[in-house]
Amino acid sequence: MGPFPPTLLANRPAVPLPFRIRRNILSLPADDPIIDFYRQAIGAMKAKPIADPLSWRFQAAIHDYRASEDPSADPSDVLPSAAEQGRFWNQCQHSSWFFLPWHRMYLHFFEKIVMAEVARLGGPSDWALPYWNYSASPAAARLPAPFRARRLRDGSPNHLFVAQRHRDANRGRNFVGAGDTDLTACLREASFESGGGSAGFGGPKTVFSHAAGITLGALEGTPHATMHVAVSGPAAGGFMGSFTRAPLDPIFWLHHCNLDRLWEVWLRRVNTHANPTTNDWLLDVPFTFHDATGAIVNMTPAEVVVTFPTPLAYVYDDTSDPLGGPP
Numbered sequence: 001m002g003p004f005p006p007t008l009l010a011n012r013p014a015v016p017l018p019f020r021i022r023r024n025i026l027s028l029p030a031d032d033p034i035i036d037f038y039r040q041a042i043g044a045m046k047a048k049p050i051a052d053p054l055s056w057r058f059q060a061a062i063h064d065y066r067a068s069e070d071p072s073a074d075p076s077d078v079l080p081s082a083a084e085q086g087r088f089w090n091q092c093q094h095s096s097w098f099f100l101p102w103h104r105m106y107l108h109f110f111e112k113i114v115m116a117e118v119a120r121l122g123g124p125s126d127w128a129l130p131y132w133n134y135s136a137s138p139a140a141a142r143l144p145a146p147f148r149a150r151r152l153r154d155g156s157p158n159h160l161f162v163a164q165r166h167r168d169a170n171r172g173r174n175f176v177g178a179g180d181t182d183l184t185a186c187l188r189e190a191s192f193e194s195g196g197g198s199a200g201f202g203g204p205k206t207v208f209s210h211a212a213g214i215t216l217g218a219l220e221g222t223p224h225a226t227m228h229v230a231v232s233g234p235a236a237g238g239f240m241g242s243f244t245r246a247p248l249d250p251i252f253w254l255h256h257c258n259l260d261r262l263w264e265v266w267l268r269r270v271n272t273h274a275n276p277t278t279n280d281w282l283l284d285v286p287f288t289f290h291d292a293t294g295a296i297v298n299m300t301p302a303e304v305v306v307t308f309p310t311p312l313a314y315v316y317d318d319t320s321d322p323l324g325g326p327p
């Protein structure tokens with residue numbers, strides 16, 4: 001896949017493109033429709049019951065669900081059947097070479113569901129999930145401003161806000177250590193798969209791996225886990241520090257969007273960087289999701305090794321190498 005003409009990426013297209021562009025949230029004005037309609041769509045998804053696959057709570061439960069950790073758990077909840085929960089919930093892949101492809105699929109279907117809500121709310125047809133590049137500078141590592149205010153100017157709740165974060169994150173102060181956002185180690189990994197004493201960019205070869213294991217791929221360690229822990233903060237109950245609660249923080253999706261972008265950055269920065277090519281990664285472990293219509297879809301990593309053109313059909317506005325080329 002070649003680079004896109006810069007003008008296409010810099011300007012908002014007048015007609016819908018055959019792909020969507022995921023943009024740097026820090027390049028968008030605070031009142032940009034991309035941000036405003038993300039907020040509104042979350043409000044609409046929160047209004048749906050947990051048994052609805054297109055609801056905010058169901059989408060989070062795909063990652064992980066334990067009622068004991070669910071901040072919205074209520075005796076009146078009608079949960080999906082045990083069979084449905086077994087098929088669709090508790091799917092997140094960690095400590096695994098499926099970490100990147102599974103989260104890519106998860107983001108893709110979530111993004112399509114939000115896009116459908118945005119369209120219903122009269123929002124922009126070029127809506128796409130923005131990403132948070134906290135590694136760009138110490139200022140960029142502060143929590144993006146639209147996520148900090150509890151209420152909007154008219155007094156209504158800001159659906160991008162959650163209280164369960166590091167206090168300084170919601171105060172717009174620096175709260176992460178420099179090491180938490182450092183990309184040097186992960187981007188210098190020579191291979192995708194762990195082995196020979198190195199973590200690998202993408203992680204250790206596993207089967208289906210819904211567990212918090214000890215061996216993490218380099219990216220899954222830093223900045224993935226470090227930023228989860230940093231945003232969550234030292235107080236008990238931080239959303240980003242728990243598998244069940246993390247996707248209930250709207251910043252989760254921008255964090256993972258950035259990790260997905262870094263996969264593209266890693267692949268492009270050195271021409272020997274490559275994804276696994278064996279069937280045990282590409283084809284043998286399919287994952288199941290709901291699309292924006294609620295239909296059930298199966299996907300394998302083979303279908304997500306490129307983001308463009310189909311079936312994914314998105315590009316990032318920037319996949320340049322922050323380390324300035326090969327070492």
Ligand SMILES: [Cu+2]
Pocket residue numbers: 224228246256
């Ligand atoms: Cu994560």
